[in-house]
Every structure is written in C-alpha cells, then in structure tokens.
Amino acid sequence: MNKELYRTEDEYGPIIVLEQGDKRTLSFGSDLQQTSLLMHKPQYLVHEYTQIMLLGLVFTDIRQITILGLGGGGLAHCLNYYYPQIVTRVVEIRQSVIDIAYQWFNLPQKANLKVYNRDAREYIKRVKAQSIDLLLSDLYEAQGMNELQAQTEFIEQSNKALSDSGWMVINFHQMPDKNSAVMKTIYQNFSDVRVCDVFIGNWILFCGKKESAFDKNEINERVRKLAKKLGLPLMYYFKNLRKI
Incomplete structure (x- = not known):
C-alpha cells in the first residue's frame, strides 16, 4: 500500500511523492510513475527503460552527458554514483520537481x-554546438510523452548539440512510424539508428551521429563491463537492440 508523503501543485499540475517500504515514487497525478527509487540504494535503476537507456554509454567515449527531464533523479543518481568524473547536466522545466528531487529523493549536490x-x-536550441557526448531524452508528462521528443526541429537541434561521435537516446512511449516526419529526420541526421523495446511497451531509440569507432567485440566487452559495474542485465538488453 502506497503512503502519500508529499503533494503540491504548480502551473503544470500536481506532483505527488509516494512511499511503499523502501521504495519512493514520483507521480504527476496519473497512474504513470515518473520515478521509482530505492532509498537505501538510489543509484540502482528500478525502471527497465532507464537501465536500457544507459547502453548509450558503450558506443563512444563520454565526457559530458545531458539528461532532458529530471523526475526524481533516477538517471542522475546512477550516473553521479558510478561516473563522478563525467559532467552530467540535467534540464527540468518545473522548479517544483527539482526541489522535490533534492528534498524527497536525496538528489546529491555535487560539482559534476x-x-x-x-x-x-x-535549452537544446541555445546550447553550444557539439558540446554533448550523450543526450538522454526522457521528457514525460502526467498522461504520457512530451510531444517535443517527436518534433523534427528538436531532432535537428539535438544533432547539432552532439559532439562528432555523440549519441542521442530517446524514450518513446510508442515507436513512430518508419515513414513519419520524425523518423525521416532521424535517418537524415544520424548514421546509426537502433531500437530496443521494453516489456512495459516503451521503445528506446539510439541515434549515433556516425558509426561507433568500436568494433563488435569491443562493444560487447564494454557492455559486459558496464553490466558488471552497474549490476544490471544489460547484455540481455543489448542482444535485443537492433538496427533499423
């Protein structure tokens, strides 16, 4: 049984913090969970789709990561814990969500x-060109995905923001049609496009500006090391990742 710990509302709607045992959940007033965090181990990614998104780390060397959408900070917790040497930037439109991530989900205040x-x-429109090595886009509202993620202008601007060997990872609630404007734009802007679907129905799209500099064996080894480091079944997900 979930216990309500905190509730507030801003111009975008309600924000609710729930707790069940050691698990704390963020909701925007619908059945969708924005974040689910184990408070004794906040670096562990509870949601499968966030685990899959971190496969973006294996295709290129990473110095700077940008996350679009904070929620309770699951991805931020994980990256800060395991990769303190990497600068991680998180963009969140709702100040109330940021405040709650610090207050109720113990988001660390660190220089990186x-x-x-x-x-x-x-933010993506104005960020310095070629300044991001890995862009993780997880923009969701109470009822589902923010429409920005499926807009061609957003894809084009994200491409400009990525370094020459950069990758973009997008969490799609539904896979866009291959002949849709957004997919055509992705194919025009990215040389390597792959997808992995998760059990709950989300589709995680991986978009590389160019083919990875690592060969197949090197990438497999990087996945194995990442899976061991994070304690996640990433090799299983990687084997389900396919080029489209």
Whole structure:
C-alpha cells in the first residue's frame, strides 16, 4: 500500500511523492510513475527503460552527458554514483520537481551534477554546438510523452548539440512510424539508428551521429563491463537492440 508523503501543485499540475517500504515514487497525478527509487540504494535503476537507456554509454567515449527531464533523479543518481568524473547536466522545466528531487529523493549536490530549471526546447536550441557526448531524452508528462521528443526541429537541434561521435537516446512511449516526419529526420541526421523495446511497451531509440569507432567485440566487452559495474542485465538488453 502506497503512503502519500508529499503533494503540491504548480502551473503544470500536481506532483505527488509516494512511499511503499523502501521504495519512493514520483507521480504527476496519473497512474504513470515518473520515478521509482530505492532509498537505501538510489543509484540502482528500478525502471527497465532507464537501465536500457544507459547502453548509450558503450558506443563512444563520454565526457559530458545531458539528461532532458529530471523526475526524481533516477538517471542522475546512477550516473553521479558510478561516473563522478563525467559532467552530467540535467534540464527540468518545473522548479517544483527539482526541489522535490533534492528534498524527497536525496538528489546529491555535487560539482559534476548540474541541474538547470529550463525548457528543454529552448535549452537544446541555445546550447553550444557539439558540446554533448550523450543526450538522454526522457521528457514525460502526467498522461504520457512530451510531444517535443517527436518534433523534427528538436531532432535537428539535438544533432547539432552532439559532439562528432555523440549519441542521442530517446524514450518513446510508442515507436513512430518508419515513414513519419520524425523518423525521416532521424535517418537524415544520424548514421546509426537502433531500437530496443521494453516489456512495459516503451521503445528506446539510439541515434549515433556516425558509426561507433568500436568494433563488435569491443562493444560487447564494454557492455559486459558496464553490466558488471552497474549490476544490471544489460547484455540481455543489448542482444535485443537492433538496427533499423
């Protein structure tokens, strides 16, 4: 049984913190969970789709990561814990969500973890070109995915923001049609496009500006090392990742 710990509301709607045992959940007032965190082990990624998104780490060397959408900070917790040498920037439009992530989900305040109260659309439009090695886009609202992730302009601007060997990973609630405008734009802007579907129905799209510099054996080894480091079944997900 979930216990309600905190509730507030801003211009975008309600924000609710729930607790069941050691698990704490963030909701925007619907059945969708924005974040689920184990408070004794916040670096562990509870949601399968977030585990899969971290496969973006294996295709290129990473110095700077940008996350679009904070929630309770699951991805930020994980990256800060296991990769303190990497600068991670998180963009979140709702200041209330940022405050709650610090207060109720123990988001760490570290020099390498920078959180910005910005609109993702404007942030990507204005960020320095070729400044991001890995872009993780997880923009969701109470009823589902933010429409920004399926807009062609957003894809084009994200491509410009990525370094020459950069990758973009997008959490799609439903896979866009192959002939849709957004998929055509992705194919035009990215040389390597792969997808992995998760059990709950989400589709995680991996978009590389160019083919990975690592060969198949090197990538497999990087996946094995990442899986061991994070304690996650990443090789299983990687084997289900296919080029499209």
